[in-house]
Amino acid sequence: MDTLLAVRARGITRYFGDVVALDGVDLDVAQGQIHGLVGPNGAGKTTLLGLLLGLAVADSGRLEVLGTPVGRALAVPDGVAGFVDGPGLYPALTARQNLAALAALRGRTARTAGIDDVLDQVGLTDVADDRARGFSLGMRQRLGLAAALLTRPRLLVLDEPSNGLDPAGKRHVHRVLTRLAADGTGIVLSSHRMDDVEALCSDVTLLATGRVVFSGPLGKLAAESRELDYRLLTSDPRAARALALSTPGIAVVDDGGTPTAAAARHNAPAPPGIVPAQHGTPTPPPTVPAQHGTPTSSPTVPPQHGAPTPHTVPAQRGGTARYGAEAFVVSALVPALDVLVARIVRAGIAVRELAPVVSPLEAAFLALTEQQEADR
Ligand SMILES: Nc1ncnc2c1ncn2[C@@H]1O[C@H](COP(=O)(O)OP(=O)(O)OP(=O)(O)O)[C@@H](O)[C@H]1O
Numbered sequence: 001m002d003t004l005l006a007v008r009a010r011g012i013t014r015y016f017g018d019v020v021a022l023d024g025v026d027l028d029v030a031q032g033q034i035h036g037l038v039g040p041n042g043a044g045k046t047t048l049l050g051l052l053l054g055l056a057v058a059d060s061g062r063l064e065v066l067g068t069p070v071g072r073a074l075a076v077p078d079g080v081a082g083f084v085d086g087p088g089l090y091p092a093l094t095a096r097q098n099l100a101a102l103a104a105l106r107g108r109t110a111r112t113a114g115i116d117d118v119l120d121q122v123g124l125t126d127v128a129d130d131r132a133r134g135f136s137l138g139m140r141q142r143l144g145l146a147a148a149l150l151t152r153p154r155l156l157v158l159d160e161p162s163n164g165l166d167p168a169g170k171r172h173v174h175r176v177l178t179r180l181a182a183d184g185t186g187i188v189l190s191s192h193r194m195d196d197v198e199a200l201c202s203d204v205t206l207l208a209t210g211r212v213v214f215s216g217p218l219g220k221l222a223a224e225s226r227e228l229d230y231r232l233l234t235s236d237p238r239a240a241r242a243l244a245l246s247t248p249g250i251a252v253v254d255d256g257g258t259p260t261a262a263a264a265r266h267n268a269p270a271p272p273g274i275v276p277a278q279h280g281t282p283t284p285p286p287t288v289p290a291q292h293g294t295p296t297s298s299p300t301v302p303p304q305h306g307a308p309t310p311h312t313v314p315a316q317r318g319g320t321a322r323y324g325a326e327a328f329v330v331s332a333l334v335p336a337l338d339v340l341v342a343r344i345v346r347a348g349i350a351v352r353e354l355a356p357v358v359s360p361l362e363a364a365f366l367a368l369t370e371q372q373e374a375d376r
Contacts, residue, residue: 006185013025029203035189046190052188053157057072057073066079079155089143099119099147106151115150118149156180161173197361227331229331230331232328240328
């Protein structure tokens with residue numbers, strides 16, 4: 001039996017005059033999933049979120065929300081809450097009065113009880129009786145989220161929910177969203193903050209000029225990415241570096257690979273779809289947890305019969321390594337990286353840290369942006 005999807009969209013197209021804001025978009029969001037919409041300005045994210053919220057209707061295609069086909073009427077589908085372009089609030093009312101008024105507008109579907117609870121969840125208890133007029137952007141975002149929570153949504157739709165949030169506000173919002181998802185609520189959010197998307201979302205859809213260029217788990221994006229730069233911190237950098245140089249498919253980046261430069265490198269020609277699959281088997285994101293306690297004695301490097309000529313990427317940017325003498329940067333596809341890590345560990349060297357200099361999501365986003373500029 002099919003699991004009920006919070007969102008099932010097929011071939012969604014939406015025009016604004018001559019502009020094709022959405023062009024045959026497919027989207028699946030499972031219940032309990034936090035799904036990120038990512039893409040350059042004008043990609044169609046807000047338009048898509050607006051359709052989910054019933055603020056507009058698609059010109060063609062089929063959209064089901066919480067198992068029910070969305071009709072032609074402009075109405076928030078049952079069980080859905082959220083906002084685009086910032087929450088609608090009454091500036092003259094306090095936070096608490098805003099929530100009471102919004103709940104009243106929702107009539108019987110909203111709970112007037114629980115206002116204190118949702119204010120607490122988003123961290124606004126201390127300003128519950130202050131007027132919204134004086135609220136910062138981050139506070140307004142949190143109040144908008146509190147209003148959505150009051151309706152106990154089964155699908156929550158948020159446009160840039162992290163806008164204006166300070167670290168404490170961000171922690172509140174992340175906690176709330178994670179808890180909601182754990183309770184089975186589907187969440188679709190757009191964001192330009194790749195760190196947020198990576199921290200919150202299990203799945204992501206990349207849009208560019210109204211088209212889906214990738215949709216699926218974040219781990220699959222990593223597996224399908226082109227070569228990325230990875231910072232590698234080990235207990236024996238010299239021996240690990242020697243192993244890297246003799247591992248097929250691994251290039252050692254001499255100068256430490258600053259994030260910007262790495263991004264620029266991965267920005268290079270992006271094919272349509274930007275992240276062509278290069279391997280059959282998805283590989284988990286190549287982040288290796290610290291392995292404290294692994295022997296740190298000098299490794300024995302296994303002989304490398306038939307190993308290719310060491311491949312070193314010349315320093316492109318000069319300057320000293322930014323990650324300290326212990327770390328170095330390799331450029332590789334995930335499968336080659338897996339081989340390298342196995343060799344390093346087999347040699348008795350501890351892998352203390354392995355992380356992409358620029359995440360697969362950020363690299364894909366940058367490639368998209370670059371592609372758009374090239375097409376202009
Ligand atoms: N009401 C409108 N009238 C005319 N064109 C519109 C309207 N809303 C959106 N568009 C156009 O549709 C396209 C998609 O816009 P949309 O706002 O959905 O993109 P977005 O991905 O949310 O962008 P951003 O990251 O800048 O918020 C853009 O070309 C935009 O100019």
